[in-house]
Amino acid sequence: MSTSTESMSPLVRRVRAYFAPVNRTARQPTLFDPSQEGLFPFNAPPAPWVDLGWITQFARHMGTKVLPVRAGAPATTYMQARTEIDATVNLHFESWGKLQLSFACGTQQLNLLRPAAGATAEGSGATAVPAATIDAGSTATALQLGATAAAEFAVGQWVAVDLDYTGQTGYVGSGISGAYVTTALTDVDYVRRITLNVAQITAIANGTLTLHAPLLAGVPASTMKASPVVGFCDREGSSFFQEWSALFVGEGQQGERVLWHYPRLQALGGVSESNIASSGGYEKVELSGAFRALPVKDPVDGETVVCFRSYVAA
Amino acid sequence: MADISQAPPNGVMRIAQTSLHAEGGCSALLRMPGLAASGDDSEQLGLATPQFQDLSLGPVAFHTASSNTRLMVSAVAVLTLVQSLAYDSADVLFETAAGVLIGGVLYLITKCAVAEGAGRPYCYWLTLQPPAR
Amino acid sequence: MQNAKDTFYEALRNRIIAVNPERTTVVRGITRPAILVEENELPTEFHLADCFRLRWLQTTTDANGCMPLLTMSCAIEYETAGSQGNGGMDRGRMLAQMDGELLAALNPWPQYTQKYNYTPLPEGKPATPMATNIWWGEPAFGTIEVKQNRLARTVTVAVMSYQEAGEL
Numbered sequence: 001m002s003t004s005t006e007s008m009s010p011l012v013r014r015v016r017a018y019f020a021p022v023n024r025t026a027r028q029p030t031l032f033d034p035s036q037e038g039l040f041p042f043n044a045p046p047a048p049w050v051d052l053g054w055i056t057q058f059a060r061h062m063g064t065k066v067l068p069v070r071a072g073a074p075a076t077t078y079m080q081a082r083t084e085i086d087a088t089v090n091l092h093f094e095s096w097g098k099l100q101l102s103f104a105c106g107t108q109q110l111n112l113l114r115p116a117a118g119a120t121a122e123g124s125g126a127t128a129v130p131a132a133t134i135d136a137g138s139t140a141t142a143l144q145l146g147a148t149a150a151a152e153f154a155v156g157q158w159v160a161v162d163l164d165y166t167g168q169t170g171y172v173g174s175g176i177s178g179a180y181v182t183t184a185l186t187d188v189d190y191v192r193r194i195t196l197n198v199a200q201i202t203a204i205a206n207g208t209l210t211l212h213a214p215l216l217a218g219v220p221a222s223t224m225k226a227s228p229v230v231g232f233c234d235r236e237g238s239s240f241f242q243e244w245s246a247l248f249v250g251e252g253q254q255g256e257r258v259l260w261h262y263p264r265l266q267a268l269g270g271v272s273e274s275n276i277a278s279s280g281g282y283e284k285v286e287l288s289g290a291f292r293a294l295p296v297k298d299p300v301d302g303e304t305v306v307c308f309r310s311y312v313a314a
Numbered sequence: 315m316a317d318i319s320q321a322p323p324n325g326v327m328r329i330a331q332t333s334l335h336a337e338g339g340c341s342a343l344l345r346m347p348g349l350a351a352s353g354d355d356s357e358q359l360g361l362a363t364p365q366f367q368d369l370s371l372g373p374v375a376f377h378t379a380s381s382n383t384r385l386m387v388s389a390v391a392v393l394t395l396v397q398s399l400a401y402d403s404a405d406v407l408f409e410t411a412a413g414v415l416i417g418g419v420l421y422l423i424t425k426c427a428v429a430e431g432a433g434r435p436y437c438y439w440l441t442l443q444p445p446a447r
Numbered sequence: 448m449q450n451a452k453d454t455f456y457e458a459l460r461n462r463i464i465a466v467n468p469e470r471t472t473v474v475r476g477i478t479r480p481a482i483l484v485e486e487n488e489l490p491t492e493f494h495l496a497d498c499f500r501l502r503w504l505q506t507t508t509d510a511n512g513c514m515p516l517l518t519m520s521c522a523i524e525y526e527t528a529g530s531q532g533n534g535g536m537d538r539g540r541m542l543a544q545m546d547g548e549l550l551a552a553l554n555p556w557p558q559y560t561q562k563y564n565y566t567p568l569p570e571g572k573p574a575t576p577m578a579t580n581i582w583w584g585e586p587a588f589g590t591i592e593v594k595q596n597r598l599a600r601t602v603t604v605a606v607m608s609y610q611e612a613g614e615l
Contacts, residue, residue, distance in 0.1 A: 008512055008609065011582070013558070042556060253559045253582035253607070347489060350475035356568035357477075358460075359453050360487030364475065409493035410475070424492040443492070 010252030010311075017052040017091065018045050018247040019099055021216075022264060024177040025170070029263035029296060030245040038257055038312035042249070049247060050216070052103075054094040056286070057274075058248060060260065060307075061088045085295065087306045088268055089246070089260075092276075093287040098158075098198050098232060104287040105234035106242050106267020108179040108194045111160045112231040124233045128189045131225035134161065140214035141199075143226055147207040158229035159209060160198045161220050165190035173197070174224070175217030180240050192227045234271050241266045243294070255314025262307045264294035340376050342385060343368040343415040344395065344407075368415055369395055376416060383421065383442040385414060389428075389435045404428070404438060414442060421445070448506070448517060448615070450564050451581045451608035455521065456484050456501060458560045458581075462552035463499065470548065472498045496597060497541070499549065500524045504603075514579070514609040521606050523549060523586075526599035535596055542598045546588065549602055553586045562608060581608040 020030030030048060037046045045051055063086025068077035093100040102109035113128035120126055132149035143161065145153075153159060162174050167184045171177035178194035187193070199211035209226070248260040268290040275283040293306035348365035356362045372391035377384045392404050401407045405426065413420045421442035428435040460482045463470060472481040472495055474488065481498040494500065504520040525545050529538030559582035563574040584605040592599040 008514060011607075251557075254580050255559070347475050350477040350479075352477050352479075354568075355457070355565065355574075358479070358483065358487060359456070359565050359568070360484070361565065361569050364489070409491065412489050412491075422490055422492065 008254070010250065010254075010256055010258055012250035012252055012258065014054050014056070015058045015091075015248050015250045016042055017055045017093070018049045018249070019052050019103065020049045020245040020247070021176040022243045022245055024180075024243065031263055031296075032245075032247050032259070032261045032308075034257075034259050034261070034308075034310035034312055038259060038310060039255075039314070042251070045247075050099065052093065052095075052100055053097075055091045055248070056094060057090065057092045059090045061090070063087060085304065085306055087262075087293040089248075089262065089265065089289075089291045089293065091248075091289050092274055093289065096287060098196060100287055101232050101234060102178075102196055102242055103244055103265075103267075103291075104289040105271045106269070106289075106291075107234065107238045107240050109196070109242070110193050110233040110235075111158070111195065111198060111227075111229045112233050113160065113189055113193060114228040114230050124235065125193065127187075128192075128227055131164070131189060131192060131227040134220050134222070134224055134226055136222065138220050140218050140220070141211045143209040143211070143220065145207055145209060145226060149226075150204055150207045150209060153201055153204060153209055153226075153228050155201055155204055158198050158200050159211070160192040160195050160227045160229050161215055161217070161224050162191045162195040162197050163221070163224055164188050174221075175215070176244075178242075182239070189227060192225070198229060236270045246291070257310075257312045257314075259310040259312065260307060261310070262291070262293045263296045264306075265291040266294060268292045340374060340416065342371045342374045342376070342387070344371050345369075345412040345415055345420065346399070346410065347412050366412060369399075371395075371414070383444060385416070385421075385440040385442055387438045387440060389437055392435075392438055404435070408438075408440065414440065419445065448519070448608075448610065450562050450577060450614060451517065451519065451606060452484070452503060453565045454560060454562045454581050454608075455583065455606045456482075456487075457563070457565075459499075459501075459523075459552055463548060466548045466551045470497070494524070494526060494599075497527050497545070498525065499545070508610075512609075514611060517608050517610055519606045519608075521583075521604050523602045523604065524599065525549075525602075526592075526594060526597045528597045538596075538598050542591065542600060546600065550586065553583065553604060558583050577614070578611055579609045581606060583607065 022029045040046050043051065063084065064082055065084040066080050067083050069079045069081055070077050093104060110124045112125040115126035116129045132145045132152065135144040135146060138144045165185060165188055169181045169184060171180050172191050173179060173195045174197050176196045178196050197215050197217040199213055199215055201209050202212045203210040243264055243266050246262040246265045250258045272288045274286045274288045276286055278284045295304045295306050297304055345366050345368050348367065350357045351362065354362065371387050375386040396404055396407050408423050408426045411423055413422050421444055423440050424443045425441035427439040429437045429439065460480050463482050464480050470481045471478050474483060483498065484501045486503065502522045502524065504522055506517060506519045509516040527538050527541045527545065529535035529541050559580040562577040562579055562581050564577055565574045567573065567575060586602045586604045589601040
């Protein structure tokens with residue numbers, strides 16, 4: 001009987017997903033180094049990685065084509081070549097949050113801003129109430145709006161924090177690009193509609209909104225404003241592809257880790273959910289996601305790759 | 315079950331005690347485990363060897379028929395043990411006991427019933443389980 | 448196999464203490480955490496109330512890997528008569544509290560812990576860490592059973608471990 005434990009197949013109960021932003025303008029993903037951070041605590045990933053919670057139905061598919069190169073008579077394979085590199089990932093998110101919705105839908109994920117009185121109905125939200133100015137001294141978890149403005153918000157509500165849209169084109173959204181504007185728009189709240197820089201309000205006191213988690217873009221800039229959010233909306237269609245750096249971690253029962261790192265993932269399909277039978281006659285609606293991995297060049301040896309699989313012993 | 319831990323024996327209890335003496339009942343020993351060691355994990359993992367003390371139950375009446383084995387014990391004897399060992403009640407005494415030794419055979423106590431007279435127990439019926447063969 | 452049983456008991460006991468340090472019982476005159484392994488205590492037909500009692504059931508093995516994988520089924524039984532001051536009318540609430548404590552002990556990550564050999568303890572030496580971990584699955588809560596003035600429940604959980612070379 002072998003005494004080796006490393007050779008036992010990892011017994012993994014669940015896989016956890018983590019996200020980090022891709023700098024779309026610089027085309028720079030976030031890389032994960034398993035040699036330095038492979039055994040991080042599940043609930044405390046190293047910055048800038050953000051916990052997306054548990055996932056189920058995690059399935060990886062290899063689409064890489066390996067062709068034989070034959071020569072001679074009879075034709076014999078004397079070498080092989082990889083002609084197409086491809087990899088896809090399918091999963092279900094166990095939780096519904098702004099980030100999970102954004103990556104599952106794969107395109108702009110819209111914040112439904114509180115509508116102004118009498119605004120015309122629109123499929124992705126009507127014209128919003130004016131955004132509140134954020135005062136100096138605000139932090140990533142506490143927004144100082146002043147008593148009057150803070151009274152327009154409620155505990156438990158979400159708030160979107162970002163710049164006014166002033167006609168710019170290209171990638172928009174602070175911290176993480178939430179959309180790509182090809183033609184100038186007119187909605188001053190557009191950036192706050194598509195931003196992923198949102199958080200939930202846990203307390204309101206002395207004109208300050210306390211948030212449940214730090215804003216992804218960090219301390220708000222002086223030019224940013226806050227809009228109350230009543231919900232989220234995504235659409236089947238549109239031209240924008242959301243892109244994110246992904247890390248999936250399965251922990252074996254001996255403390256070993258299997259880590260799957262995809263530096264660049266884009267949605268492979270559209271908006272979908274899966275209904276899973278639950279108890280008592282109910283069905284659980286799970287966010288489904290299917291993604292294609294895009295390539296990066298590994299600086300270690302210059303090879304073009306689409307994903308990394310690491311095994312780190314405890 | 316009526317608490318006999320504090321009160322002295324009454325007339326009914328003495329009658330029961332005397333009857334058991336007169337009928338030449340057999341003797342039995344109540345096997346009590348010694349105190350466990352506090353905070354000792356080996357006690358909790360079955361690694362410790364407990365100490366036992368065997369205490370007389372006085373004259374008893376032992377009945378065995380088919381699979382039914384019962385022991386009648388006088389409340390006076392039980393009262394003496396409860397008071398000397400500072401147990402809260404006879405219930406606690408019998409629940410804590412490791413068993414009853416009769417003729418060198420250790421029986422497990424599976425049930426305890428009390429017979430009362432004038433609101434006071436005068437004897438206890440212990441249902442016993444013989445050791446597995 | 449015994450090491451896995453001992454380790455699971457120790458881990459569960461420590462977690463129960465962390466969840467509710469007030470849950471204690473008296474066994475052989477000593478106050479201790481209200482959790483015990485039936486086969487490690489004196490045989491008795493009397494069940495302590497408000498105490499978790501572990502009983503090991505069946506064991507299955509999978510010998511396909513380089514180390515046999517053992518799966519042992521553990522039944523955790525507990526019952527309560529409620530509190531005397533309330534006349535037992537709170538026995539449902541107290542059973543629910545015990546349900547919650549057990550779930551809080553068994554469910555949180557990690558659901559594994561390093562396996563130890565506890566046989567050196569009687570010699571006054573510490574337990575010896577072994578090369579592998581034990582781990583356990585999700586608890587399955589059974590139906591509430593009414594036992595005269597007590598409510599009782601049995602929870603079953605699968606405890607897995609590798610049988611290491613030389614381990615009995």
